[in-house]
Amino acid sequence: xxxxxxxxxxxxxxxxxxxxxxxxxxxxxxxxxxxxxxxxxxxxxxxxxxxxxxxxxxxxxxxxxxxxxxxxxxxxxxxxxxxxxxxxxxxxxxxxxxxxxxxxxxxxxxxxxxxxxxxxxxxxxxxxxxxxxxxxxxxxxxxxxxxxxxxxxxxxxxxxxxxxxxxxxxxxxxxxxxxxxxxxxxxxxxxxxxxxxxxxxxxxxxxxxxxxxxxxxxxxxxxxxxxxxxxxxxxxxxxxxxxxxxxxxxxxxxxxxxxxxxxxxxxxxxxxxxxxxxxxxxxxxxxxxxxxxxxxxxxxxxxxxxxxxxxxxxxxxx
Numbered sequence: 001x002x003x004x005x006x007x008x009x010x011x012x013x014x015x016x017x018x019x020x021x022x023x024x025x026x027x028x029x030x031x032x033x034x035x036x037x038x039x040x041x042x043x044x045x046x047x048x049x050x051x052x053x054x055x056x057x058x059x060x061x062x063x064x065x066x067x068x069x070x071x072x073x074x075x076x077x078x079x080x081x082x083x084x085x086x087x088x089x090x091x092x093x094x095x096x097x098x099x100x101x102x103x104x105x106x107x108x109x110x111x112x113x114x115x116x117x118x119x120x121x122x123x124x125x126x127x128x129x130x131x132x133x134x135x136x137x138x139x140x141x142x143x144x145x146x147x148x149x150x151x152x153x154x155x156x157x158x159x160x161x162x163x164x165x166x167x168x169x170x171x172x173x174x175x176x177x178x179x180x181x182x183x184x185x186x187x188x189x190x191x192x193x194x195x196x197x198x199x200x201x202x203x204x205x206x207x208x209x210x211x212x213x214x215x216x217x218x219x220x221x222x223x224x225x226x227x228x229x230x231x232x233x234x235x236x237x238x239x240x241x242x243x244x245x246x247x248x249x250x251x252x253x254x255x256x257x258x259x260x261x262x263x264x265x266x267x268x269x270x271x272x273x274x275x276x277x278x279x280x281x282x283x284x285x286x287x288x289x290x291x292x293x294x295x296x297x298x299x300x301x302x303x304x305x306x307x308x309x310x311x312x313x314x315x316x317x318x
Contacts, residue, residue: 008317009089009099009113009194011038013284014201015277016104017213019299021054023201024102025062026305031100031318034063034092036085038103038112041246043070043081046235049220049228050248065092072232072243082111089194098317101196106283115193127174131167143170151179197315199308200290202281208297210274217248217270225252247272 010033012024024035035054037043042053045068053067065088070076089112092099101109135143140160147166148155150173158165172180203209229244229252237244239253248269255265284290291311293304312318 006093007194009101009196010312010317011101011109011113011196011198012201013106013109013198013290014104015209015280015284016052016273017209017216017277018201018203018295019301019304020102020104020201021052021058022301023199023304023308024100025054025058025060026301027199027308027312028062028098028100029060030305030309031098031312033098033100034065035059035100035102036088036092037064037066038085038101038105038109039066040076040081040105040108041243042067042103043076044068044072044074044243045070046072046232047228047243047246047249049223049225050246050252052216052220072235072237073241075242078108078111081108085112086115086193104280106280113192113194113196125171127171128167131170135163135167140166143167146170147173151181153181154179196289197312197317198287198290199311200284200292201304202292202294204294204296208295209277213273213277214270217266217273220248220269221266226256229253229256247276 010027010031012020012027014020027033028035037053039051039053041047041051043066044051047053048055048068054064066081066085069084085108089099089101101112103109131143140163143166144155144158144160147158147170151169154165154169158169160166169180172178172183176183203212225248229249232244232249233239233256239257244250244253251260251265251268251272254260254268255262260268291308293307295304309318
């Protein structure tokens with residue numbers, strides 16, 4: 001097998017509600033592939049409805065990886081995600097199958113493709129605990145001052161309110177003696193680990209995308225989004241958990257806590273989802289290697305599959 005085929009992955013990208021899940025399954029079935037979800041929230045168990053995680057019916061017999069692999073009480077970093085997802089991709093390739101990466105979390109996808117090497121240090125370690133204690137006792141300014149001396153580049157771009165990244169930058173410097181800005185720059189200069197072929201899905205008219213997002217939120221509510229959030233809370237998940245800050249869950253939590261009416265919460269979910277889709281498109285537009293397939297009023301998957309297959313075939317896949 002040629003080297004370029006040994007590390008080739010297909011990436012199905014696009015904004016929320018554009019049909020990535022279905023297209024990923026169709027391509028995997030046609031190309032003897034397996035799907036790796038690249039979604040920062042679909043990793044959590046018990047969060048199928050609000051994250052639009054694929055159901056067994058939607059998977060249609062195609063193996064899916066990185067779906068429902070974490071307890072909602074856990075907080076996964078991009079480094080932890082990449083480590084776990086990369087193991088899945090490597091296993092798929094070693095078995096002679098094609099990894100089909102599907103998802104809307106651009107940062108995670110970019111890091112996975114690049115094989116990004118993350119700096120040492122993790123939340124919960126001794127140095128992190130010491131820094132967190134200082135933050136509680138002294139406030140953020142002494143820590144930010146220390147960071148300005150150790151890593152002025154990182155300190156200049158961080159807001160004083162961004163406690164998490166300030167602690168992380170100090171932790172990396174203390175553990176490695178190297179500023180995180182330099183570590184990141186060196187990591188970016190390394191050649192990518194995988195050869196990605198990007199298939200992008202989007203609507204020609206943004207209004208059609210917005211209308212579909214609104215319909216999907218309505219369907220989530222009908223399918224039991226409220227009950228899903230209630231089940232997570234009954235299982236002991238604290239309201240402040242990272243998993244409950246996801247779009248759909250945070251707004252539903254306000255409704256359950258009596259801070260908003262049902263109608264207000266539903267409208268807020270729609271608004272946040274539309275804003276998120278816009279941010280996703282902005283992120284993706286920076287990538288000139290995406291082969292875009294545009295939907296008109298309705299999504300024609302048969303036509304899109306044919307177009308995607310022709311693109312992949314021209315690039316040696318299929």
